[in-house]
Amino acid sequence: MATATLESHDTHDDGHDDHATSTGISNTKLAMWTFLGSECLLFGGLISTYLLYKTRRGPGPDNTTIPTDIFDIPFTSVSSFVLLMSSLTMVLALSALTRGDNAATRAWLLTTAMLGGVFVGGQVYEFTSFIREGVGFTHNPASSAFYTLTGFHGAHVSLGIVMLMSLFVASKQGKLTPKHTETVEIVGLYWHFVDVVWIFIFTVIYLVPAE
Amino acid sequence: MSETVTETHVEHEEDAHDHPSDWDYVKIALLLAALTGVEVSTYFESSITVFQNNGFLIASLMVMMVIKFWIVASYFMHLKFDNKIFTQMFVAGLVLATAVYCIALSAFEFWA
Numbered sequence: 001m002a003t004a005t006l007e008s009h010d011t012h013d014d015g016h017d018d019h020a021t022s023t024g025i026s027n028t029k030l031a032m033w034t035f036l037g038s039e040c041l042l043f044g045g046l047i048s049t050y051l052l053y054k055t056r057r058g059p060g061p062d063n064t065t066i067p068t069d070i071f072d073i074p075f076t077s078v079s080s081f082v083l084l085m086s087s088l089t090m091v092l093a094l095s096a097l098t099r100g101d102n103a104a105t106r107a108w109l110l111t112t113a114m115l116g117g118v119f120v121g122g123q124v125y126e127f128t129s130f131i132r133e134g135v136g137f138t139h140n141p142a143s144s145a146f147y148t149l150t151g152f153h154g155a156h157v158s159l160g161i162v163m164l165m166s167l168f169v170a171s172k173q174g175k176l177t178p179k180h181t182e183t184v185e186i187v188g189l190y191w192h193f194v195d196v197v198w199i200f201i202f203t204v205i206y207l208v209p210a211e
Numbered sequence: 212m213s214e215t216v217t218e219t220h221v222e223h224e225e226d227a228h229d230h231p232s233d234w235d236y237v238k239i240a241l242l243l244a245a246l247t248g249v250e251v252s253t254y255f256e257s258s259i260t261v262f263q264n265n266g267f268l269i270a271s272l273m274v275m276m277v278i279k280f281w282i283v284a285s286y287f288m289h290l291k292f293d294n295k296i297f298t299q300m301f302v303a304g305l306v307l308a309t310a311v312y313c314i315a316l317s318a319f320e321f322w323a
Contacts, residue, residue, distance in 0.1 A: 025294045033297040037304030044308025048315045077251040084247060087287050088240035095233050185289075192288045196280050203276040207250055208269055 032186045036193050043197050046152055047204065050145040054210055058140035066142035068210035070133050072126070079122035080202045083157075086115035087195045090164075090188045100178045106171045112191065113164040116157050123154045146205070153201060156194050163187045231286060239286050246275050 021027050057064040093108030127147070130136075137147045167187060170176045176184070231239070253268055285291040290298050 023296075025296065029293075030296065030300070033300040037300045037307075040301070040304030040308040041311065044305075044311050045315075048312040051312070052315060052319050073251070073254045077247070077254075081244065081247055084243055085240060087243075087283060088236060091236050091287050092233055095230070095236070098230075189288055192283055195287075196283050199276060199279045199283065203250065203272050207254060207272050209265060 026182060028182060028186060029189075032189050036189065039193060039197075042152070043149075043200075046145075046149040047200065050142075050149045050205060053141040053145040054205075056141035062134075063140045065133065065135050066140060066210070067130065067135060067146040068142075070130060070135065071206055072129070073206060075122065076126065076202065076206050079119050079126075080198060082115050082122070083119045083195055083198050086112045086119070087192050089115060090191045094181065094184050094188050097176065097178060097184050098181055102171055102176070105176065105184075106168055109164050109168045109171065113161050113168065116161045116164065116191075120154055120157050120161070123150060123157075127151075149201065149205070153194070153197060156197070160187075160191045160194055163190065230289065230292060236286070239282060243279055243282060246279050250275050 023030070054068060055066065057066055089108050089112040093105050093112060096102075096104035096108055127150075130143075135143050137144055164187065167176060167184060170180075250272060253272060284301070290301065
């Protein structure tokens with residue numbers, strides 16, 4: 001067993017964090033994937049709720065407008081494209097760190113965070129324009145489900161930006177080296193997950209005709 | 212004992228995969244962008260006649276979504292190259308989420 005542990009140490013000299021695990025795979029990475037699996041359930045529940053309520057208009061004459069009536073698809077398409085491209089910059093940041101190119105790592109991390117910021121800004125703009133149209137959170141069941149789903153996603157993107165900026169600061173301070181590839185990879189997994197959730201939301205909520 | 216060592220070696224040989232190069236990642240992103248472009252074009256119904264059929268439109272959108280999802284998970288999230296247990300953890304979540312939706316839908320459709 002001790003031999004196996006030593007082997008695990010040796011084979012991690014390829015730039016990954018120097019962890020010894022009983023399974024031979026990184027515990028941190030396994031934990032992240034388990035977390036992402038549980039996140040599928042969270043978003044599955046929210047998406048299910050939206051799909052069930054998406055055409056539920058309010059009972060009164062003043063709250064019959066549902067989000068699908070006022071979607072700005074060209075605008076949301078640009079936001080979706082921006083988030084999709086942030087996955088590319090994230091993976092390039094990881095690649096740069098693996099090569100030991102700290103300047104490129106910082107540049108790609110910052111670009112990813114900025115693209116995420118543009119996406120969140122777009123979401124804030126969308127929410128604001130909906131509210132201006134009179135479709136608030138409590139307007140009708142469809143709007144409540146829409147704001148809850150997209151709001152939760154936006155919160156996840158915002159948390160991802162905080163993590164990216166933390167990595168950026170750590171890199172600036174010289175604390176992010178090729179030895180920490182796995183840390184960046186794990187933040188990257190979270191970021192890509194947020195992207196795949198949006199791939200689903202964009203198609204099912206925005207592009208598939210409501211009625 | 213030696214068996215354990217060999218297994219660990221095999222495990223890490225799998226981990227020491229050849230990740231795509233930066234240029235490969237750019238090509239993958241271009242493919243994703245193209246798919247997104249086609250998806251968005253379906254919104255402008257008049258541009259592509261076949262998408263005026265609602266059933267075909269929804270089926271096409273679902274297929275493109277699954278392809279994009281699979282590409283990001285496989286290449287950007289490295290599931291294609293990493294240990295299979297990570298894929299299993301993720302797929303378990305997806306399957307459970309789909310089950311939740313089916314149960315909720317059936318509750319509203321048949322028992323409401």
